[in-house]
Amino acid sequence: MNNNKRKSLIDYSIFIPSLIILAIICIPFSMYESESLNLLNQIFDFIVANFAWGYIWYAVILVAAGLYFSFSKYGNVVLGDPMEKPRFTLFEYASILIAMGLGSTIMRTGMVEWANVSLSPPFGTESGSGEALLWGNAYSMFLWGLQTFAIFVMAAPALGYILHVRKQPFMRISEACRVLFGDKFTDGIGGKILDIIFLISILAGAAVTLGLGAPIVTYNLAELFNIDQSFTLTLIVTVIWVSLFSISAYLGIEKGIKRLSTFNMYLAAIFAIFVIIAGPGIFILNYFTDSVGFLISNYIDMSLFTNSLEIGGQTYIENQTIFWFAYNATWAMLHSVFAAKISQGRTIKEMILTYLFAPLTISWIATGVLGGLGVDRFMNGAVDVLSIVENDAMAAIPAILRTLPLSTIAIITFIIVAMIFLTTTLDSTTYTIASYTGTRDMSGSEPSKKLRIIIAAVITAMALIMMQIGGLEPLEVLSGILGIPIIVIQFLTIAAAKKMMDQDKAWLHNVRKK
Numbered sequence: 001m002n003n004n005k006r007k008s009l010i011d012y013s014i015f016i017p018s019l020i021i022l023a024i025i026c027i028p029f030s031m032y033e034s035e036s037l038n039l040l041n042q043i044f045d046f047i048v049a050n051f052a053w054g055y056i057w058y059a060v061i062l063v064a065a066g067l068y069f070s071f072s073k074y075g076n077v078v079l080g081d082p083m084e085k086p087r088f089t090l091f092e093y094a095s096i097l098i099a100m101g102l103g104s105t106i107m108r109t110g111m112v113e114w115a116n117v118s119l120s121p122p123f124g125t126e127s128g129s130g131e132a133l134l135w136g137n138a139y140s141m142f143l144w145g146l147q148t149f150a151i152f153v154m155a156a157p158a159l160g161y162i163l164h165v166r167k168q169p170f171m172r173i174s175e176a177c178r179v180l181f182g183d184k185f186t187d188g189i190g191g192k193i194l195d196i197i198f199l200i201s202i203l204a205g206a207a208v209t210l211g212l213g214a215p216i217v218t219y220n221l222a223e224l225f226n227i228d229q230s231f232t233l234t235l236i237v238t239v240i241w242v243s244l245f246s247i248s249a250y251l252g253i254e255k256g257i258k259r260l261s262t263f264n265m266y267l268a269a270i271f272a273i274f275v276i277i278a279g280p281g282i283f284i285l286n287y288f289t290d291s292v293g294f295l296i297s298n299y300i301d302m303s304l305f306t307n308s309l310e311i312g313g314q315t316y317i318e319n320q321t322i323f324w325f326a327y328n329a330t331w332a333m334l335h336s337v338f339a340a341k342i343s344q345g346r347t348i349k350e351m352i353l354t355y356l357f358a359p360l361t362i363s364w365i366a367t368g369v370l371g372g373l374g375v376d377r378f379m380n381g382a383v384d385v386l387s388i389v390e391n392d393a394m395a396a397i398p399a400i401l402r403t404l405p406l407s408t409i410a411i412i413t414f415i416i417v418a419m420i421f422l423t424t425t426l427d428s429t430t431y432t433i434a435s436y437t438g439t440r441d442m443s444g445s446e447p448s449k450k451l452r453i454i455i456a457a458v459i460t461a462m463a464l465i466m467m468q469i470g471g472l473e474p475l476e477v478l479s480g481i482l483g484i485p486i487i488v489i490q491f492l493t494i495a496a497a498k499k500m501m502d503q504d505k506a507w508l509h510n511v512r513k514k
Contacts, residue, residue, distance in 0.1 A: 009451045014192060015437045018199035019458070026204075026462070043481060048322050052306045055325045058487055059147035060303060065494055066150045066352050069157060073507035074498070075349030079340070080164040082512045086345030092258055093342065094358040099261040100338055100428045101152060101359035102366075104213040104421040106144065107414070110363075110370035111397045113140040115378075115389040117316055122305065124312030128386060133379075137287065137371040138295035139317055142302045143324055144363035146356055151328045153355040155336035155490050157348050158497035164344050165510055166500070171337060171435060173198050173489055176496045179503070194489060198333050199437065201482045205330040206429045207462035213425070214238060214463070215394045216418045220411050223398035235464065237419075242460055244423045260427070264420040268362075271413045272369045278405045280376040287375060288368030329483030332490055338432045347512070374400045430456045 114136030121132035174191030434447030
């Protein structure tokens with residue numbers, strides 16, 4: 001009897017094939033790292049050379065679709081009962097989306113991405129020059145611009161609609177596409193394939209993101225305690241972090257994710273204020289202002305830049321932009337499923353615009369503060385950031401933080417913020433995957449806590465194994481390539497959202513009364 005209950009927690013017909021396919025892909029790559037990385041880079045270089053334009057227009061079109069859904073008649077459609085209040089306050093809602101949308105990645109890109117661009121700036125700019133430094137921080141902000149968050153949110157309208165309005169028991173891509181392809185496709189092999197593609201992409205993306213996030217903590221711990229980087233240190237950090245997640249998972253979304261997310265917002269704000277006051281505050285504020293102005297002036301150039309004429313030769317941002325959009329596509333469905341789940345009571349407009357602008361605002365502030373600190377230390381000679389980044393980008397983070405007054409406290413706070421971001425990322429990820437693969441009616445219940453912990457164990461094991469055997473870099477590139485089929489699925493969900501609302505005339509019947 002207990003065995004049946006355990007099996008009933010999860011839909012093995014989509015979960016097991018996803019794990020098998022991922023293992024078949026990852027094991028050979030991890031055993032032959034250099035060869036697999038070379039192969040994957042060749043594939044990715046081919047994609048960049050032939051389809052860079054496609055990725056760029058894909059991101060732009062999703063921004064346009066987001067604005068269309070927000071400001072057309074569809075924007076007023078409520079995800080749920082129009083008479084009910086939203087599940088979360090706007091601050092809580094935005095905090096959860098920020099924690100999910102940014103994670104610890106913003107701390108890495110905010111600190112060092114400007115240096116990567118400054119070493120290889122676009123449009124023939126001289127490396128390491130003042131203009132290159134402006135390009136660097138502006139590009140760091142661009143990575144967290146409208147395109148990124150449009151990629152994350154634009155499958156959410158369809159998923160939120162089937163869950164909160166049509167009250168379908170399963171919040172799956174196959175269910176969202178039922179209106180397009182019919183029952184036979186959705187309930188058959190076609191629907192299974194869509195759901196398996198979703199799971200493969202987010203399991204790979206989650207393992208890579210968590211693998212990339214761990215060094216943000218371990219490098220700073222190594223600096224703090226004057227010890228060497230090691231897999232043992234990574235293992236210890238992972239155990240602590242999974243323990244934090246387990247507590248959060250047990251408490252649930254209301255007391256777990258929500259409280260951690262809002263607490264981290266306050267802690268991150270305190271850290272930012274400390275950096276401004278104790279660090280080069282005036283320079284940071286001036287440089288942030290310059291960076292925003294430079295970004296706005298060059299936003300269209302960055303958004304549509306393929307460097308087809310090779311002005312100044314091949315530079316850092318061409319490949320990075322395409323990889324970033326492709327990698328974000330890998331995460332797109334995860335973000336959309338989670339956003340849809342927590343958006344009960346919100347309108348389509350509120351959901352899209354909050355996800356477009358709340359994480360964007362915080363990411364730009366974080367990039368301005370962290371990037372401004374690093375640029376100041378580079379310019380006054382305190383830290384040769386560009387040289388460090390050329391050899392090991394992560395090593396630049398503790399080197400920069402060590403220049404602050406009360407640097408030990410600063411590093412500890414930085415570690416805590418990163419750990420909480422990692423915890424909320426894992427919590428949100430496992431919550432979403434458990435919602436997706438579980439057998440409970442998700443329109444009226446939460447995913448099983450046991451199932452969430454099982455999925456967390458799978459993701460954590462994948463990340464640790466890949467880091468131990470040195471295979472994380474191939475998986476990182478692979479996860480970007482896996483975003484390609486997700487792009488097709490995204491456009492299908494956008495069409496499905498419009499068709500479902502048209503069928504139900506939701507803009508008339510499922511809106512708040514004035």
